[in-house]
Amino acid sequence: AQTVTQSQPEMSVQEAETVTLSCTYDTSESDYYLFWYKQPPSRQMILVIRQEAYKQQNATENRFSVNFQKAAKSFSLKISDSQLGDAAMYFCAYRSAGDDKIIFGKGTRLHILP
Amino acid sequence: DTGVSQDPRHKITKRGQNVTFRCDPISEHNRLYWYRQTLGQGPEFLTYFQNEAQLEKSRLLSDRFSAERPKGSFSTLEIQRTEQGDSAMYLCASSSTQNTEAFFGQGTRLTVV
Numbered sequence: 001a002q003t004v005t006q007s008q009p010e011m012s013v014q015e016a017e018t019v020t021l022s023c024t025y026d027t028s029e030s031d032y033y034l035f036w037y038k039q040p041p042s043r044q045m046i047l048v049i050r051q052e053a054y055k056q057q058n059a060t061e062n063r064f065s066v067n068f069q070k071a072a073k074s075f076s077l078k079i080s081d082s083q084l085g086d087a088a089m090y091f092c093a094y095r096s097a098g099d100d101k102i103i104f105g106k107g108t109r110l111h112i113l114p
Numbered sequence: 115d116t117g118v119s120q121d122p123r124h125k126i127t128k129r130g131q132n133v134t135f136r137c138d139p140i141s142e143h144n145r146l147y148w149y150r151q152t153l154g155q156g157p158e159f160l161t162y163f164q165n166e167a168q169l170e171k172s173r174l175l176s177d178r179f180s181a182e183r184p185k186g187s188f189s190t191l192e193i194q195r196t197e198q199g200d201s202a203m204y205l206c207a208s209s210s211t212q213n214t215e216a217f218f219g220q221g222t223r224l225t226v227v
Contacts, residue, residue: 004156033214044118045157045205045218052214091156095214100145101170102207102216104156 002027004094006105013082014113020067021077021108023092031097034068036077037104040088048090051075053097079110087112116140118219120206126225127196134192135222139208146189147216148181149205150174157205163189196226 003026013019025034036048051059051068058066063083067076079086092105119138127133139146144165149157160179161171165186178196183189193200203223207216 006156009154035215037218044220047215047217050215100147100164100209101159101162102147103159104149106156107154109154 002029002094002096002103004092004103004105006092006108008108009106010109010111012111012113013079015082015084017082018078018080019082019110021079021090021092021110023075023077023105025073025075025092025094027073027094027096029096029098033095033097034066034075035093035095035102036064036066036075037091037093038086038088039091039107040085045091049077082112084112084114086110118206118208118217120204120219120222122222123220124223124225126227129196129198129226131196132192132194133196133224134190135204135206135224137189137191137206137208137219139188139206140210140217143208143210143213143217144186145209145211145216146183147207147209148189148191149207151203151205151221152201160191160204193224196224198226200224201226 032053034051039045063080089107095102121136146163148160151157163183178194203221205221207218209216
């Protein structure tokens with residue numbers, strides 16, 4: 001069974017600094033998708049960034065980028081120029097290309113220090 | 115497009131009562147998911163529909179839980195004989211064939227007292 005592991009329950013970063021959230025996953029599949037979702041306090045979960053496993057190039061969305069290491073089954077999220085609005089729970093998630101179910105990690109709570 | 119809508123947002127019920135939650139997906143999304151999220155944890159998959167067909171159920175989903183999606187539009191999740199351990203946020207999400215990701219609603223927070 002596929003699993004997603006986030007080893008950092010909480011992290012803090014100074015406003016305007018850069019922070020990296022870690023994620024590892026376990027799968028025997030070769031074709032899959034990886035996601036980072038953001039869940040602000042008392043608000044709904046939204047997609048931050050998506051990576052297709054067949055693409056070697058790391059995905060980037062404005063201040064958010066990933067470091068996808070397929071062989072190591074690692075998928076970290078880098079947030080540059082951190083802003084107060086980035087404070088949230090961040091979930092790493094996996095979906096096999098042959099399945100519609102999305103599996104989530106336990107999350108990392110990110111604090112932004114003013 | 116108003117996004118995924120869930121009703122109610124909050125529900126407090128006494129142990130042993132039945133509760134039903136509703137989810138309205140984004141229009142024309144053929145896939146609909148139910149997840150459960152407890153405090154400080156990630157969403158746990160419960161069940162999933164493609165159109166009106168329930169294609170997968172988690173072993174977490176006891177026989178007290180039932181979900182339906184009549185006509186492939188909105189979905190309901192019913193919990194019978196609620197227990198305190200059922201207290202959680204119940205999240206609904208939807209996606210289409212063109213999407214790899216799922217779009218989430220704001221959830222229904224259930225408290226069993």
